[in-house]
Amino acid sequence: MDSNSISRHVLVCQLHEIAAERGAVLVVHAAFSKAGPVEGGPSGLIEALREVLGPDGTLVMPSMSSDDDNPFDPATTPCHDMGVVADTFWRYPGVLRSNNPHAFAAIGPQAERITAPHPLDMPHGLNSPIGRAYELDAQVLLLGAGHDANTTIHLAENLAGVRYRREKYVTIPEHGRPIRFDYREIDHCCENFALVDGWLDEQGLQKRGIVGHGEARLARSRDIAKVALEHLRAEETVFLHPLGVDEECDEARRSLPAEPDNHHGCSKDSP
Numbered sequence: 343m344d345s346n347s348i349s350r351h352v353l354v355c356q357l358h359e360i361a362a363e364r365g366a367v368l369v370v371h372a373a374f375s376k377a378g379p380v381e382g383g384p385s386g387l388i389e390a391l392r393e394v395l396g397p398d399g400t401l402v403m404p405s406m407s408s409d410d411d412n413p414f415d416p417a418t419t420p421c422h423d424m425g426v427v428a429d430t431f432w433r434y435p436g437v438l439r440s441n442n443p444h445a446f447a448a449i450g451p452q453a454e455r456i457t458a459p460h461p462l463d464m465p466h467g468l469n470s471p472i473g474r475a476y477e478l479d480a481q482v483l484l485l486g487a488g489h490d491a492n493t494t495i496h497l498a499e500n501l502a503g504v505r506y507r508r509e510k511y512v513t514i515p516e517h518g519r520p521i522r523f524d525y526r527e528i529d530h531c532c533e534n535f536a537l538v539d540g541w542l543d544e545q546g547l548q549k550r551g552i553v554g555h556g557e558a559r560l561a562r563s564r565d566i567a568k569v570a571l572e573h574l575r576a577e578e579t580v581f582l583h584p585l586g587v588d589e590e591c592d593e594a595r596r597s598l599p600a601e602p603d604n605h606h607g608c609s610k611d612s613p
């Protein structure tokens with residue numbers, strides 16, 4: 343074992359410390375580059391999480407494909423962009439993975455419900471793995487990752503009814519042949535999801551700790567959605583950068599309907 347590696351025993355104690363509850367539904371977004379090295383590598387981290395949750399707990403991780411040009415196959419398509427822990431998790435014996443390029447993977451009593459079929463064109467609404475986790479009062483654990491990785495904030499954007507979209511596509515099989523499926527998704531660069539960190543802290547709704555070598559944050563899915571909704575209802579574009587910072591936020595801003603021009607106090611009935 344690497345002398346810098348955190349032992350399984352210490353890892354389990356750290357996870358208990360941040361109060362991942364036995365029997366909970368736990369959504370984990372992990373950046374192993376920050377949390378590692380730990381005993382057993384990414385698998386060691388997954389096993390420690392399962393030990394802490396116990397047999398009644400359900401462990402959930404993002405498992406999305408980053409390949410828009412080929413059909414998704416839950417048995418073979420990697421999820422490299424979600425990190426090595428997520429890309430190890432779906433390959434684990436007994437882990438279920440939804441059959442959708444916006445997949446999540448899960449193991450435990452609620453895994454079947456969470457990974458049931460979900461729509462392609464609304465990846466993070468209530469009828470999605472992350473929406474079902476929310477309805478099951480899940481906890482969200484960010485391990486070495488920030489809130490920019492927190493998919494539950496996209497759920498809040500859906501619940502708030504934000505109007506911005508980006509043009510997206512995936513490739514799906516139809517009659518045995520791959521075809522392109524275009525849709526519009528609530529998306530942007532997501533950097534400003536980091537604002538949720540302070541909003542949760544202000545209301546005492548987030549626990550912080552260390553897991554492995556990385557900073558960890560734990561909050562209830564419902565609390566994340568609640569604070570994000572409060573701010574989205576006050577300002578629809580709160581998560582979007584101003585125009586000219588990055589292409590994703592620019593595209594999202596340009597998709598918004600133009601504001602009515604009332605600057606001169608004229609109504610269209612004016613003479």
Ligand SMILES: [Zn+2]
Nearest residue numbers: 531583588591
């Ligand atoms: Zn941006």
